[in-house]
Amino acid sequence: MKYVVQEGSHSVAEAVSLCRPGVIAAFPITPQTHIVEKLAEFVANGDLDAEFVNVESEHSALSLIAGAEACGIRTFTATSSQGLALMHEVLHATSGMRLPTVMVVANRALSAPLNIWNDHSDSMAQRDTSWLQFYAESVQEAVDLTIQSYRVAESKDVMLPAMVCMDGYVLTHTYESVLIPDQAMVDEFLPPFEPEYRLDPEEPMTFGVYALPSDYMEFKWEQQKAMENAKRHIMRINREYRKMFGRAYGNGMVELYNMDDAEVAIVAMGSICGTIKEAVDEMKDVGLVRIRTYRPFPVEELRDVLRDVEIVAVVDRAFSYGYEGPVFSEIKSALYVLRNRPIVCNFIVGLGGRDTRVEDVFRLVKRAKESAGGEVIWLNLKA
Amino acid sequence: MLEIRFHGRGGQGSVTAAEILAIAAFRDGKYSQAFPIFGVERRGAPVQAFCRIDEKPIRLRCQVYEPDMVIIQDATLISDVDVTAGLKEEGLVLINSAKPPEEFSFDGAVVKTVDATRLALETLGRPIVNTVLLGALAKLGVVSLNSIVEVVGMKFGGKTGEKNVIAVKKAFEELPI
Structure with missing residues (x-):
């Protein structure tokens, strides 16, 4: 080694x-x-x-x-x-x-x-x-x-x-x-x-x-x-x-971070999750669900972990023009069959390499807590 | 966690300096990470590179906005670039300059200077200052001199490596604490 x-x-x-x-x-x-x-x-x-x-x-x-x-x-x-x-x-x-x-x-x-x-x-x-x-x-x-x-x-x-x-x-x-x-x-x-x-x-x-x-x-x-x-x-x-x-990553499909008793779940993929984890450590009641395997899609795992949270903030680093972030569509679809569904909102983050800081994650969570459900928010868009 | 920002010009080896520092800190038993502001590199244009050093694994992936330390490889950058942007209170500014630190004023910062260009010309015969400044960083306790010397020796190898090692050691000796 x-x-x-x-x-x-x-x-x-x-x-x-x-x-x-x-x-x-x-x-x-x-x-x-x-x-x-x-x-x-x-x-x-x-x-x-x-x-x-x-x-x-x-x-x-x-x-x-x-x-x-x-x-x-x-x-x-x-x-x-x-x-x-x-x-x-x-x-x-x-x-x-x-x-x-x-x-x-x-x-x-x-x-x-x-x-x-x-x-x-x-x-x-x-x-x-x-x-x-x-x-x-x-x-x-x-x-x-x-x-x-x-x-x-x-x-x-x-x-x-x-x-x-x-x-x-x-x-x-x-x-x-x-x-x-x-x-x-x-x-x-x-x-x-x-x-x-x-x-x-x-x-x-x-x-x-x-x-x-x-x-x-x-x-x-x-x-x-x-x-x-x-x-x-x-x-x-x-x-x-x-x-x-000596190394494992969640169950291979998803990795959960601080999700015990979390009220807000951030769902994200890739390297941005490192920065999100740093932010999560400084917040109360916020956890991260990191999708490691996108195909096949971990629908059962996501339902299991997201059914008990109040708010799901989905981070997308891509966009489906004319609609919304692709991961967001899939999370919503996965949750639809549940009787009690959390509030869901979508954040379009860091397209074309725009840097994402810990403070940006705080802002994202704050905005998610105000969500009525269904919003698609382009984070840090210049006015 | 110690966060360091390198300011240089394209071709001066700022990125290499950050990488060598990360490898040396790792040899000291720390966790480290180094990366440049990725861009379309042009010789002579202002560039930045970053190095993080910590006792625990580093998960942050964003750029360094509030450095503990900035390294200025080329003092002519000071008029063009806000080199101390976000620098922590009592943060350190290490400048490649023949002038004494008193001639620079950065609010709330501790300034150190080392005439890296002269040292580089004396030892390497070329004004490549990146390794010289790493010797100064060792003197400031960021990393051990041994590790810097080993990594610089390995990185360049042969005669060039030896000369760079001499440059590192000279900077270590010359920088007043």
């Missing part, structure tokens, strides 16, 4: 390397680039035995990954923002062909206007592509999630690709302490990728074959079942990881 202070991108690249991917596709886009740069170095130095392929676009990156993964090879790529948007078509193809790759998304705002800073617009826009989506609060969690994600994604009754979402710059470019596990322990935790089906010239088969109206729906239903199955694996693997490496 290595305990160091180093750049977040470097730490995540080491975690990827520990998972022994056989093929890595790379196309540069800020703030993801340092991750694949580091991996290129590992491959060039002979520390990682992988084929490192520089491709001509993100669309090609994921297409190449899909091909390699279909051959039964563990793969990796990373992207951000417009790069992820360009992959959109292939995201569906990858999940539909049940190819369990892992991709790090260094979250960044979408153009226009051009903005390289952090929010969740890029990954939230890919919600319905049938990829597992996890959001890291810290570099350590991004490292741990990377290793865990291969296990979850490659589980026989899951076989879906996974996005490890880590906030661009805020996590990728920050130097902070991190524990990098030993190779031997990761090898024990994550056995080699042995898919049931693979492309093999000796035994020809087709992936992503034509499905007529008589069959297509069943394929899609299988994807949904796989998502449901993933929940069990995420929770189990979170427990196993704790036994082996």
Whole structure:
């Protein structure tokens, strides 16, 4: 085990390397680039035995990954923002062909206007592509999630690709302490990728074959079942990881902070949760529900924890234009079936990298306590 | 928690200084975090970087608004940038300058100066002041001299590393307490 202070991108690249991917596709886009740069170095130095392929676009990156993964090879790529948007078509193809790759998304705002800073617009826009989506609060969690994600994604009754979402710059470019596990322990935790089906010239088969109206729906239903199955694996693997490496994150789906007897619950995802926790420590009756797994959505956990609070303040770092924050819509929908529902309100926070301070969280809670229910508030908008 | 803000110009190594400080503090057994104001970097433009040092894990992710200490790598920034913005009462201002501290006045702040440019020219042959100022920070007790020396030596390596280590030690010796 290595305990160091180093750049977040470097730490995540080491975690990827520990998972022994056989093929890595790379196309540069800020703030993801340092991750694949580091991996290129590992491959060039002979520390990682992988084929490192520089491709001509993100669309090609994921297409190449899909091909390699279909051959039964563990793969990796990373992207951000417009790069992820360009992959959109292939995201569906990858999940539909049940190819369990892992991709790090260094979250960044979408153009226009051009903005390289952090929010969740890029990954939230890919919600319905049938990829597992996890959001890291810290570099350590991004490292741990990377290793865990291969296990979850490659589980026989899951076989879906996974996005490890880590906030661009805020996590990728920050130097902070991190524990990098030993190779031997990761090898024990994550056995080699042995898919049931693979492309093999000796035994020809087709992936992503034509499905007529008589069959297509069943394929899609299988994807949904796989998502449901993933929940069990995420929770189990979170427990196993704790036994082996000493760290766990809530139950794997959600993490609760100061939620015992909380009257106000803030719901949020990603690195902003660190700052929210600092704020929560200074407030009475306020807790945090951190969504760690966004897909599959932790609907049962959220109902269980939110049914007893008075006010739910949902923080969104993305927006669905013409309506409201995407997480807010889903929280409301999850709570609708309850007989007694809390008051809910939505805060649109930190789009395009606008900084969020502890004081902003105090202001958010104060505003939430005045809520009549249903408001969508853009926090710190200039007058 | 100790919060430090570095003011420099693009190309002066402010970000590297914050990173080295974070690694050195970690070697001293502390928790640390370092990051720049992420932007579109341009050589010569005012830049800022931050370092947090604490006895417990650091969860805060926002920028540093109320620093305990500011490091000014280039005194010409003082007229352009509000370098002491949010500085805590009795907070420390460390300036790279040949002038004595009395020639600077910042309300309620303790000012220290070190002629880092001269030290850098003497030892490195180039006016790169970031490591020199880290030596001064060690003298001020922010971090141990040993850790700074080790990290600077490793970061640059070889002859450059050795020269930087000498620069760090000189600044440590020269800064009056």
